[in-house]
Amino acid sequence: MPLPHFGGGGVGVKLYAIMPAQVRNRSAETMPQLLNVDAALAQILADMQPLGSESVALAESLGRVIATDIAAPLDLPPFDNSAMDGYAIHHADSLSASPQQPATLHVTQDISAGDSPTDTLQPGQAARIMTGAPIPVGCSAVAPVEDTDDNWRKASGTAPPEEVRIYSRYGYGANIRRKGENIAFGATIMGAGTIIQPAEMGMLAAIGCARFEVLRKPKVVILGSGDELVDVHETLSAGKIRDTNSYTLAGLIRQAGGIPIRLPIARDKLSEIRALYSRALGINPDMIISSAGVSVGAADLVREVMDELGDIDFWRINMRPGKPLAYGALQGIPFFGLPGNPVSTMVTFEVLVRPALAKLAGRALRRRTIQATTADDLRSDGRRSYNRVRLSREGGAVVARSTGSQSSGALMSMLLADGLAIIPEGQRFVPAGSELPVLLLRPLE
Template sequence: MLDIEQALNNILESILPLGAESVDIAEAGGRILAEEIRADSDVPYSDNSAMDGYALRAEDIRGASDAAPARLTVLEDVPAGTVPTKTIVPGTASRIMTGAPVPDGADAVLMVEHTKKLDGEMLALASIEPGANIRRAGEDIKKGTLLFNAGRELSAADIGMVASAGYARPLVYRRPVVGVISTGDEVMEPSAPAGRGKVRNSNSYTLLALCAAVGAAPKYLGIVADSRPALETAFSSAAESCDVIITTGGVSVGDFDLVKAVLGDLGKINFWKINMKPGKPLAFGTLGGKPLFGLPGNPVSTMVAFEMFVRPSLLKMMGVREILRPRLQAKLACEIIEKPSRVKIIRGVASRKKTGVTVTTTGEQGSGILMSMSLANCLIVMPDGVGKLKKGDIADIIPLDNFPL
């Protein structure tokens, strides 16, 4: 029986990042950079106005006030997107809009609220210091600055930075196409009426959502009956059209072994027992050179196995540097009693308090109780050989996506 860490290391050793592709910047949000991003110019490119007002020399309006305004000749209007044509000299100003380049000779911008417009002139009703209301060239980004390294997931703010740096089509890692297959004559689509001996296909749709949440491109390949020709056709087709294949069902001892036989014939597959509960049976290998994960059929086992093994593998394929969820510690708000064998992955609900993080279980922990995963915001890790954790003990937890910040 393999330890969790040993199994994960074995898997990750065979996983490589996919190739890169250039995408339109409008579609790059959430993607993983495959190149470093450096600014091709200063941002802002030149000194520009932070306000609507008048570009002028601060010295010309020193001491100005409502009672004693300073009168200046207006040379021109400088809207955003245009370039000033006049140089500011003593006794002059140019009307300027937010974002417009500051004219040569000006060292400040007086807000329009502190002015009065006249015919060809303006009155300054306040004084300001040199540099006031001017955004300097390179204030945000200096030319040549390294903004992001490869491996960064691009947020909305990052996209703005990439655009400012002049990258219209950044290079990002490809999203793995993940084919999801459910097997078994008993499995039916959610639209089918419930019936004795049948089970609705919750696993496939759970896995599709999990893959999408990671940033992969899930592809539903349907339910495949317990027929050798049908299984061979489905698995071979998946290997041709997908980067990764996930199957559910048929990997535990005592299950109908047709799935295992077909996978063993078509690819190089290892059927492992993992020192973990739930999720003890796991198949991993390659089919047509593509990674294949054969997950157990119980819904909770499927999700836990995905979290522990598939998720980090997909992230590595997408070029992500930090592929493992962090481990935190929390104080137990309840007692947990389990059989001491294997590492137990308990579904938990954590909350933050002034004294730290506390956690309790979601209730019943059977591998078929999908509600336990729906309620959970973390996984409590109960070590091998430990059968009891007392209320108040400190436990290791793995935060999930909905973990409280």
């Protein structure tokens, strides 16, 4: 049966598509047992709407997403200027020039970058000029200094000669950069959705754009709970483990263009988890991510808190690792309950959360998937599986090798992985030498 579609849309930053209460409040027992990954992602993306905008200073804009088109408020270059160090001339004065019979011109001006020449260049005259300096009225070409009898070089500090000999002919406009030839006044130079890189910063500086509107970065609260967890600063006593997921998620969120907000770990008590979730809501974030408490079991207290504070669309996904994944809304704020195992947390983030953050942030999702040949036999349990692999280029092909144990707790497997080899649903065995799509986790060298 096709998955019901409840659509995206809404007004403002915090209004997301809301399912009818009788659908959102279905118990886990009445929901489909395992939801298809593609259907889950489609539903998630339908709920996400790009955030509002904020003003940012140019110096702080690297990596930000432009909210509206930016038009040039002036021509670039803003005036006709010389493309060379040399001499501004009337091009007609050079038409018969040659090394054997150079054109001899009287030097009447010396124009540096930043000057504003006021004298008109007359026929038979030349003006020494620097690269980027405005050309004088009457100039129709610039002869490079290398094509004259002057050995002057830029910033030499020497006075110009009284006369200069030109050894070549130049056509109209030679070595002149015309006003507006790069960007014309009113032209759109960057469209909404452009990600600011160093080149964009330079262009914005050139047009005098000191501040402009960018899309807000999504604020993402990270929640963690568990009696066994201790923070990195605490002593590791018997029976305890370090909280790795909140730090991993913080890095992934920042990498995806968001602002991570880590909250302290809650113990496995209903009162503490309820207080933690209430605190998260008080921050007024754009997304909330929990990395524990969604597996079916005695310690599943998150489900009870969600019944009180929010609505869950689905609890289980047909993927490996990451089957026990919750998605819904806490008072209209998108909520992801990711599995507690470190690998499952990272894989579900890459497959489902990163695309959601990209849409919130107004970024185009550039998911690089390549085809690779498997060097090892790979196995699955019939769910869509994301196996961690190392990649190498061999003989013109990309070869994928397993990182070893595919246990959802094998953190080293993600440290070694270049990508996730995707085994389709229903396929339990992939022999070595097979072609599989691989979702890249890092650039392939």
